[in-house]
Amino acid sequence: MSELYRYIDGEPVLSAAGMALLLGVTEEQMCAQAARSGTAITELPEAWVKSGRRRSKEYQAATGRDDVLGALEFWQARDGEALQ
Numbered sequence: 001m002s003e004l005y006r007y008i009d010g011e012p013v014l015s016a017a018g019m020a021l022l023l024g025v026t027e028e029q030m031c032a033q034a035a036r037s038g039t040a041i042t043e044l045p046e047a048w049v050k051s052g053r054r055r056s057k058e059y060q061a062a063t064g065r066d067d068v069l070g071a072l073e074f075w076q077a078r079d080g081e082a083l084q
Contacts, residue, residue, distance in 0.1 A: 004072050012069060021075045022068070024051040 004018035014022070020030035025048055037043055044052075059071045 004076065005069070014068070014072075018072055021079065022052055022055065022071060023048045024055050024075075 003015050004021060005012045005014050007013070016030040016034060017027045020027045023030070023044070033044065055075065056066075056071065059074050060066050063070065063074060065071075
C-alpha cells in the first residue's frame, strides 16, 4: 500500500490510498474517481459515502476516538489482517 498521508504546511493531507482506506474502497477505484471528477473530489458515489460513515462509526465505537490519523491506523491494521 502506498503512503496514506503526508504533512503539507504542518497539516496531514490524505493520499488516494488514505482516502480509499477510510471509505473502504480500493486505491484503484479512488484514482479512477479522481480521474473522472478531478483531484479535488467533491462528488463521491453514495455507496462510498455510506461506507465511509459506517467505517467511521465502527472506528469510533471500537476505540472511543474520532481522529483521522487514528482511523487510518485502525483500518490499515484491520484491513491488513483481512487480506492475509
